Amino acid sequence: MKSLEYGALNVLQGVGLSPGVRRGRVCRLQSHGPVVQRLNIKADQIADELKQLAAAVNRTRQQLIEIKAQLQERLGGESASVLDAHLLILEDPTLQSSIQEKIEHDLTSSERAVQEVTEQLLSAYRSIEDPIFRERRFDLEEVLERLAFNLAELDPHHGSVSDEDLVLVAPTLSLSILAEFEVSRIRGLVSTRGGSASHLTIIARSLQIPMVGSIEDLTALRNGQRVLIDGDRGLVMVEPESWAGVVPPPARPATDLEPAEWNSPEVVTTLDGQVISLLANTELDNDLEQARDAGAEGIGLFRTEYLFMSRKDGAIDEEQQYRSYQRLAAAAGSHPVHVRTLDIGDEGHPYFEELAGETEPVLGLRGIRLGLEYPEILLPQIRAILRAACFGNLKIVFPMVSSVDEVIRARSIVDQARSDLAREGLSVPPVQVGVMLEVPAAILCLEALTEIADFFLVGTNDLIQYTLAIDRNAPRVAHLFQALHPAVLTSLARIAEVTKRADRPVTVCGEMATQSGLAGLLIGLGFRRLSMNPWSISTIRDHIRRMTLSDLESAAQQALSLKTIEEVERFIEETGLLGVSSSGRGLPT
């Protein structure tokens, strides 16, 4: 991106809470409790005071019920259920009794009693160590503020609400604004409060309304002013007279995740100086930390199934995926992350099983086949990956490819997503597209695939399964699943040779690389990049440092000449140079 030139612009930097970029007009909302007018009462006013309190509680209850109904209608039951918690807070027996006690015993006015109890509770909640629970004070604050307004018989919101393109601005914003303003009119949300776990933040993300928090000084934003809100970068810009020549500031990770300190990975070389790259296979955010700590050079394979498994009743949407990939990209920085599109296999997912329409998906509608059959699943995933690619070095990998035709179709979906995004105003940096090599057909037409794929990953588990026609889950044949079958070795040798000739990077990311003996064999066959679970990296690194490439190469050639599985296994066992104490039988679990 070009250097920034926005000195003339008034830019407020906050924290992006919900992504997206929109323009709209500022609508300021009042959200601090009203000033308490009366402090004390006389003893004979207690009854009246309690009556006033009860009336205000009633009004507040009515409003909350109304808001709940509105949310239910507009957003569905899940979001509305938050209002159940608010109603319970209002009715809370300890809350009610401590307010009453202040009125009856200390002779304070009902307004002051509510204010004091609010303060006490908030300060107690602020001392909670767990940040998620500490944020629940916002729920409490919201309910009690509403009660205070009702006691003062004031309308909590004084914004000018005539505009269509509203950017709602307030020190604190709560879910109830979505009941008071029509969602379709809201272009953005800006507040002083941070908090990525607030209910409103979560809903704003799912409604694709950009939101920026943690802006300390809101005075620069005046009612009716035109602003641009950038939820990706956490910026609010007051629009200048003309946009000519204005370049937005560069992207920075606007997430709640710390931008990672990914130390330079350790260089791994064999005794005779051949550099071997070790990468990590991951599927969850905390795996990423492990990968980083293990000294991986990047993420060789990021499986997206877990992301999809987090919802059982359907596919997770583009926004949710985008948030995940964005965090991943930002955390990995310049290190490559190979994101594999959905490859639901035998994990069992009711929604996808229904789509695939069969009980045995090993040879069925899975991998890229499912994605091409249901573009409504693949396209949002590609869009999310492309959008997130602005934050780091993401690459797309298609699983279970068996023909050039599939890659052509898949690439056209990538192109479509890219041009859709360009039309929406987001230009995406170039993103490499690769192919998983696991189906024998793909290996047979590998030369043609190298012309259309930027890189390759080898999934050894599926490669063995499909090469040998062995379903790993079928108990009667599972023992025939053998990594050291001559056909598997021949396939691997072919992959190494063809990709090298075509100058296409290839990474072995199956479990085969995690066994020291087999890692040596893979290197001998010509592979230079191995990706594995993060906790295996240090062991494999130590083994590689004790190996000699020339020995590995001649041993691999010898192994390739053997005709039976038994011979290969015995050979691997006998040649200590390939690794330490490898049984060679089957694969580690």
Added chain:
Amino acid sequence: MIEGTVEVSNGLGLHARAAAKLVRLASRFESDIKLGRQGRSEQIDGKSILGILFLAAARGTSLQFRIEGPDEQQAMIAIEELFRQGFEEFE
């Protein structure tokens, strides 16, 4: 009076919605329902959502219930069931 210990097993812990479910359940019983973190003396009213949220009981927290009243047995069973089901939450 009866006592029972439950573990918070749902992913989000006793957050707003789960706390709301617990309060609504507890309020159906006449008995006095108190709870606290296991090993601590602090006792919270099981019918007060503010108290329960203040416990900040994340996943894995052990909670000790003390229930006293005419329907204490039923209350304890119902509460244990609610925790066992993880507040019917998808992980």
